[in-house]
Amino acid sequence: MTVSFTALLCLGLTLGHGTPVLSGTLPKPILSVQPESVVAEQTTVTFLCEGTKGAQEYRLYRNGYFRNKEIPLNPNKAEFSISKIAPQDAGRYNCQYWTHDGWSQHSDALELVVTGVYSKPRLSAHPSPVVTEGGKVSLQCVSRQPYHKLIMTKEGTKKRYWILDSDQSTQKYQDLFPVGPVTSSQRWTFRCYSFDSNSPRVWSKPSDPLELLFSGTLHKPTIKTEPGPVVALGSPMNISCQGTLDAEMCFLHKEGSQQTWGTQTPKEPGNKSTFSIPSVSEDSGGQYRCYCYSSAGWSEPSDTLELVVTGIYDSKLSLSARSSPVVTSGGNMTLQCVSRVFYHKFILTKEDQKFSSSLNSQYIHSVRQYQALFSIDHVTADHRGTFRCYGYYNQTPQLWSAPSEPLEIHISGLSKKPSLLSHQGHFLEPGESLTLQCCSDINYDRFALYKVGEDIFTKQYGQRTQVGLTLANFSLGYVSSFTAGQYRCYGAHNLSSEWSASSDPLDIMITGEEQMRVYVVSNLSMSSHGGPKS
Numbered sequence: 001m002t003v004s005f006t007a008l009l010c011l012g013l014t015l016g017h018g019t020p021v022l023s024g025t026l027p028k029p030i031l032s033v034q035p036e037s038v039v040a041e042q043t044t045v046t047f048l049c050e051g052t053k054g055a056q057e058y059r060l061y062r063n064g065y066f067r068n069k070e071i072p073l074n075p076n077k078a079e080f081s082i083s084k085i086a087p088q089d090a091g092r093y094n095c096q097y098w099t100h101d102g103w104s105q106h107s108d109a110l111e112l113v114v115t116g117v118y119s120k121p122r123l124s125a126h127p128s129p130v131v132t133e134g135g136k137v138s139l140q141c142v143s144r145q146p147y148h149k150l151i152m153t154k155e156g157t158k159k160r161y162w163i164l165d166s167d168q169s170t171q172k173y174q175d176l177f178p179v180g181p182v183t184s185s186q187r188w189t190f191r192c193y194s195f196d197s198n199s200p201r202v203w204s205k206p207s208d209p210l211e212l213l214f215s216g217t218l219h220k221p222t223i224k225t226e227p228g229p230v231v232a233l234g235s236p237m238n239i240s241c242q243g244t245l246d247a248e249m250c251f252l253h254k255e256g257s258q259q260t261w262g263t264q265t266p267k268e269p270g271n272k273s274t275f276s277i278p279s280v281s282e283d284s285g286g287q288y289r290c291y292c293y294s295s296a297g298w299s300e301p302s303d304t305l306e307l308v309v310t311g312i313y314d315s316k317l318s319l320s321a322r323s324s325p326v327v328t329s330g331g332n333m334t335l336q337c338v339s340r341v342f343y344h345k346f347i348l349t350k351e352d353q354k355f356s357s358s359l360n361s362q363y364i365h366s367v368r369q370y371q372a373l374f375s376i377d378h379v380t381a382d383h384r385g386t387f388r389c390y391g392y393y394n395q396t397p398q399l400w401s402a403p404s405e406p407l408e409i410h411i412s413g414l415s416k417k418p419s420l421l422s423h424q425g426h427f428l429e430p431g432e433s434l435t436l437q438c439c440s441d442i443n444y445d446r447f448a449l450y451k452v453g454e455d456i457f458t459k460q461y462g463q464r465t466q467v468g469l470t471l472a473n474f475s476l477g478y479v480s481s482f483t484a485g486q487y488r489c490y491g492a493h494n495l496s497s498e499w500s501a502s503s504d505p506l507d508i509m510i511t512g513e514e515q516m517r518v519y520v521v522s523n524l525s526m527s528s529h530g531g532p533k534s
Helices: 514-524
Strands: 003-006 030-034 038-040 045-050 057-062 065-070 077-082 091-099 110-115 122-126 137-142 149-154 160-164 174-179 189-195 222-226 230-232 237-242 249-254 260-264 272-277 286-294 305-313 318-321 326-328 333-339 345-350 356-360 362-364 369-376 385-393 396-401 407-412 419-422 433-440 446-451 457-461 470-478 485-492 506-510
Touching: 030 091, 030 110, 045 057, 045 091, 057 077, 065 077, 077 091, 122 189, 137 149, 137 189, 149 174, 160 174, 222 286, 222 305, 237 249, 237 286, 237 305, 260 272, 318 385, 318 407, 333 345, 333 385, 333 407, 345 369, 356 369, 369 385, 419 485, 419 506, 433 446, 433 485, 446 470, 457 470
Parallel strands: 038 110, 230 305, 305 396, 326 407
Antiparallel strands: 003 160, 030 045, 045 077, 057 065, 057 091, 091 110, 122 137, 137 174, 149 160, 149 189, 222 237, 237 272, 249 260, 249 286, 286 305, 318 333, 333 369, 345 356, 345 385, 362 369, 385 396, 385 407, 419 433, 433 470, 446 457, 446 485, 485 506
């Protein structure tokens, strides 16, 4: 590898054989360019040629060819503007001026480079962009363009450029650039470009910036995800990094990545930087940290944020409560997650993400499926809510399957049980209409009906009667064999997340179907037990 440093590129071109350039003896002018000498396509560029008093004409040359002339309004200098710069405008520029005493010498040459002509290369740090004080790191620039040379730049008040010879033996057109020892007293921001040797002033688009990150001593920032750390594939999400009030820049880094994932200037309120991911992909899953930089130095890294992407695998799982989705406060609960597709582990989550637990999968030969049983002891009101389960593999713990259907868990307490009635009786013919009524002399605001053996929990607001009762009617429509079974109901107050004790069970039988009679008889033997098993 050949590394050469230049204040700007010394690409070695000389004036060509164009229109003759008269070189005089007057002092040479000074040529400068705005906004800078390395500009992207379509940028407006202004050359400033500063001469001397009495100058009556200024001329600008490109590669030795006359480009333009200006009669100055200010005799000391002249401006030459090029709007929407193009690749053919790249080159070596000189200027000179003319007075009554003749022509001046040529100014020193100024190299103008135009970028954005080829696709951008990829810049990465090895082993990682996270470095220690006095440490060293290797930067790798990889180009898609065959036979191109590479240029490394270091951002700052005064940019620096290095030319790298790409290693063409691997057909990847890449090179490694050693950096170090590095110090945390300054920022180390790099980009790289590629260019064709035949057109050394026409460069590719710049690579994404690569910032070397230090683990400093200033107060660590706070990292969060919005809406949460478990995100469905293809969904948008934001990662926020909130630093101290003097933070000037914050950086996001994904563990194991050889690039920085983003750079943001903190904004009010709260001095927060927000990194947006418009569409979450497999690559988004992983562990993240953020770092902030100020004039006082670098912060400590934030705590680790684990981002999980769901929906990577299409096979759906099923989640059910082993006994009932209605659990007595203080009791025990077992939730079963089942899949016909193999996963190393299953994980159970609660909708508010305050609860998660993972277990190894077990293969059940008799039913040819994989499962995990999640046991929760001493159930409290905090366990009330919606649960889902997922599957994942050990080698990619942040990439989960599609979720199971939601399972809602309800907590029943010790407040007085309501009564469950059927005005149509216990025995009905198929096609008859059935309404069940849950009522209580306690002023419950809402009621719920539950069919034993199913996960459906139907809710209704209570109605007050003139005799001091509250009740709710649950219409089950026209009955069929699927209606038969055992039902219970519960009451609750609006200010409480806990349901009452269960009503006594009510058995509904559909006549004319022998199999249902057998089912109901078995349930009748259970009716003396009262509340649901837990």
